[in-house]
Amino acid sequence: MFALALTNGLVIGIVYALTALGVSLVVGIMNVINFAHGEFYILAGYFSYLFAHTLGMDPLAAMLIAVAGVFVLGLVVEYTLIRPTYGDDMYSLILTFILSIVLQSIYLLVFGPYPNKPPGWVKGATDIFGLFFYGNQRLAALGAGVAVIALFFAMLKLTWFGRMIRAASQDREMAELNGIDTTRLNMFGFGLGCALAAAAGVILAPVFPVTPTAGTPIALTAFVCVVLGGMGSMSGCVLGGLVLGVVENLGAAYVSTGYKHLFMFLILILVLLIRPAGLFGRREA
Numbered sequence: 001m002f003a004l005a006l007t008n009g010l011v012i013g014i015v016y017a018l019t020a021l022g023v024s025l026v027v028g029i030m031n032v033i034n035f036a037h038g039e040f041y042i043l044a045g046y047f048s049y050l051f052a053h054t055l056g057m058d059p060l061a062a063m064l065i066a067v068a069g070v071f072v073l074g075l076v077v078e079y080t081l082i083r084p085t086y087g088d089d090m091y092s093l094i095l096t097f098i099l100s101i102v103l104q105s106i107y108l109l110v111f112g113p114y115p116n117k118p119p120g121w122v123k124g125a126t127d128i129f130g131l132f133f134y135g136n137q138r139l140a141a142l143g144a145g146v147a148v149i150a151l152f153f154a155m156l157k158l159t160w161f162g163r164m165i166r167a168a169s170q171d172r173e174m175a176e177l178n179g180i181d182t183t184r185l186n187m188f189g190f191g192l193g194c195a196l197a198a199a200a201g202v203i204l205a206p207v208f209p210v211t212p213t214a215g216t217p218i219a220l221t222a223f224v225c226v227v228l229g230g231m232g233s234m235s236g237c238v239l240g241g242l243v244l245g246v247v248e249n250l251g252a253a254y255v256s257t258g259y260k261h262l263f264m265f266l267i268l269i270l271v272l273l274i275r276p277a278g279l280f281g282r283r284e285a
Contacts, residue, residue: 001253001254002250002253003128003129003131003132004131004132004134004253005249005250005252005253005254006246006249006250007128007134007138008138008245008249009242009245009246009247009248009249009250010142010242010245010246011138011139011141011142011145011207011245012245012248012249013241013242013243013244013245013246014141014142014145014146014149014241014242014245015141015145015200015203015204015241015245016221016222016225016240016241016242016244016245017145017149017225017237017238017239017240017241017242018145018148018149018196018197018199018200018203018241019037019038019041019196019197019200019218019219019221019222019225019241020221020222020223020225020226020229020237020238020240020241021149021152021196021234021237021238022037022192022193022194022195022196022197022200022222023037023193023219023222023223023225023226023237024226024229024231024232024233024234024237025165025189025192025193025196025234026189026190026193027226027231027232028165028169028232029165029168029169029185029186029189029190030082030186030189030190031089032082032089032092032093032096032190033089033092033093033096033223034096034190034193034194035093035096035097035099035100035219036077036096036097036099036100036103036219037193037194037197037215037218037219037222038100038197038214038215038216038217038218038219038220038222039099039100039103039104039107039215039219040070040073040074040194040197040198040201040215041197041198041200041201041215041218041219042103042107042201042210042211042212042214042215042218043070043073043103043107043198043201044066044067044069044070044197044198044199044200044201044202044205045066045116045118045201045202045204045205045209045210046107046111046116046210047062047065047066047069047070047202048062048063048066048118048201048202048205049116049117049118049205049210051065051066052118052119053116053118053119059118059119059120059121059206060121062118062202063202063203066198066201066202067195067198067199067202068195069198070194070195070197070198070201071191071192071194071195071198072191073194074190074191074192074193074194074195075187075188075190075191077099077190077194078186078187078190078191079187081095081096081099082095082096082186082190083183083186083187086186100215100216100219103215104212104213104215104216105212107212108212111212113211113212114211115209115210115211116209116210116211117205117206117209117210118202118205118206119206120137120140120206120207121137121140121206122136122137122140123136123137124136126139135207137206137207138207141203141204141206141207144203145200145203148196148199148203149238152196153234156234161188164180164185165185165189167180168180168182168185168189169232197222200218217261221244221264224240224244224264224265224268225237225240225241225244226240227240227268227272227278228240228243228244228267228268228271228272228278228279229241229278229279229280230277230278230279230280231277231278233278233279233280235280236278236279236280239279239280240278240279243267243279244264244267247263247264247267248260248261248263248264251263
């Protein structure tokens with residue numbers, strides 16, 4: 001039971017980490033808390049379902065197009081809704097909260113309250129070290145999540161766009177003095193943050209079907225991962241997601257699934273009591 005719960009925790013944890021990276025990216029560049037982050041996750045799952053199940057597209061192609069579609073929508077949302085609120089963080093917070101409610105209502109109207117599940121990419125199961133058989137779709141989700149996170153960190157460290165992101169998140173005024181167009185950076189950074197949530201959505205949707213309100217707990221968990229790992233720390237997001245995923249699944253296996261979210265907040269409180277700045281966060285001088 002322990003090995004199975006641990007494996008489940010790693011799969012869920014890597015998706016939590018991927019979603020949290022999008023939250024951390026937007027907060028770091030724009031200082032905006034996007035309450036609709038979970039709805040972008042769900043939208044990608046619905047897109048993937050429509051493209052693959054309804055239109056008959058290849059599941060992998062449907063996933064890529066779904067992520068690209070959410071990225072473009074993120075650019076539009078930043079340009080039309082978020083950009084006019086620059087200078088007043090409360091307005092952007094309220095707008096994204098309203099956007100979350102509107103998107104949930106649209107999903108309910110279009111897709112109904114029933115779960116929708118896009119087709120999986122792989123079938124069957126694999127014998128894990130002779131201990132148990134584990135679904136190949138979940139293993140594929142784990143591998144895809146690791147690959148996307150690795151690509152994100154490579155982009156952050158090795159490309160000019162990644163260097164601009166790091167510069168703006170560390171000192172926005174200095175970045176502007178060095179010629180970085182922070183307005184355009186905001187737009188593409190917000191789009192990339194939405195795309196990360198979308199990637200998590202299309203990866204996990206074949207395992208856990210999407211529903212109109214399923215984005216709320218995903219977004220809540222992503223915010224907890226960011227705080228747990230330390231504000232501004234991308235590595236902390238990944239570690240925070242893995243910790244939460246493993247703790248939740250071990251708790252569900254050995255205690256009760258009814259206390260799943262309780263375990264999440266208990267580990268958060270415990271870490272913040274020991275390290276108020278989070279696992280990788282730094283105390284302000």
